[in-house]
């Protein structure tokens with residue numbers, strides 16, 4: 026029962042900063058959740074995310090069929106859509122704000138501060154990614170992947186570093202002001218109410234799905250990560266109509282979905298408000314990097330690091346975000362041990378993705394769901 030997998034499989038995940046918070050909670054609360062299979066966390070930079078259906082509608086209003094989009098990028102304050110026949114449609118980010126997910130307006134993390142390695146676009150020249158190495162595990166992974174020529178690295182330009190810091194500070198400042206506004210009109214932003222672990226344990230002890238619904242889902246704070254679905258021991262959570270719903274009863278004493286959600290209370294040994302003063306969080310070093318043999322969103326580094334982890338058996342499988350076969354650009358999470366799948370999933374899909382849901386596959390036969 027819980028997160029512990031039948032064969033103790035280990036996985037690497039790639040995802041947005043909010044995904045990294047859920048993964049860190051799984052790690053810290055292994056005493057009640059079971060041992061997390063997540064061995065390596067590759068976090069992406071993320072200023073905002075978009076609603077798939079609103080984005081599709083916005084494109085339609087501008088006579089662009091989403092099926093014609095070959096590549097999507099955010100650059101120089103525009104959202105760029107590269108279309109078939111060399112055509113380009115671009116729209117200022119400000120104009121696309123109507124498609125931004127409301128939960129993103131209270132998000133304080135631009136660079137995935139809780140990952141082993143963060144990967145982003147800004148700060149490095151075209152065709153390269155910026156990487157922030159944060160943990161010893163991340164350091165070893167980057168060092169070994171470089172030695173084995175999966176990636177190449179070079180120092181980041183000072184101007185690039187300043188730009189990342191400026192954007193991270195901007196996100197923290199603007200979203201803190203939104204958090205304050207919501208708090209003032211009685212829409213508490215629970216994940217910002219950090220507290221010591223003992224106080225935290227007391228605060229969440231009686232919280233169940235109904236509280237997750239009122240504190241997170243109904244007030245537009247859900248990031249749609251699927252972590253609640255993964256950890257629920259009763260298998261009663263379904264992600265339907267783009268939100269978690271309950272299809273059964275919660276046994277007394279269970280609070281696992283509430284504990285794991287990245288938008289409920291977070292004890293201050295995971296995040297404390299002092300982190301607002303460090304725009305990029307804690308890190309060991311920042312570099313520019315690229316994977317010479319791969320095409321990715323930027324330097325293909327996320328893909329190369331996942332492939333390296335698989336090839337060297339550092340993990341058994343990885344979770345990537347692929348595109349749906351039936352709906353163009355709709356993100357679909359996939360658990361795979363196959364390098365070709367990882368390469369196919371390269372590139373950014375600008376919409377929320379329930380990356381934790383496929384990890385349920387590892388739990389089947391273990392009393393899990």
Ligand SMILES: Cc1cc2nc3c(=O)[nH]c(=O)nc-3n(C[C@H](O)[C@H](O)[C@H](O)COP(=O)(O)OP(=O)(O)OC[C@H]3O[C@@H](n4cnc5c(N)ncnc54)[C@H](O)[C@@H]3O)c2cc1C
Nearest residue numbers: 072145146147321322323324325326327328345346372374
């Ligand atoms: C929603 C979103 C917003 C972003 N915003 C910024 C930004 O503002 N500034 C910036 O510098 N960088 C941003 N990025 C990161 C950037 O787009 C690249 O993902 C990053 O630079 C890595 O490039 P790469 O070539 O190394 O990755 P690749 O080798 O192309 O690999 C990309 C990986 O991202 C994963 N992925 C794709 N879509 C999603 C998704 N929706 N959710 C979770 N994982 C996904 C895929 O599984 C793939 O493994 C954002 C990424 C996302 C998903």
Ligand code: SF4
Nearest residue numbers: 042043071074129132
């Ligand atoms: S909440 Fe939104 S802005 Fe924050 S990390 Fe998640 S997707 Fe990105």
Ligand code: SF4
Nearest residue numbers: 233234257275279282
């Ligand atoms: S049983 Fe209920 S309280 Fe427990 S994890 Fe599932 S939905 Fe949440």
Ligand code: SF4
Nearest residue numbers: 247248250251253286
């Ligand atoms: S409610 Fe569930 S899907 Fe939404 S953010 Fe919390 S854990 Fe993720």
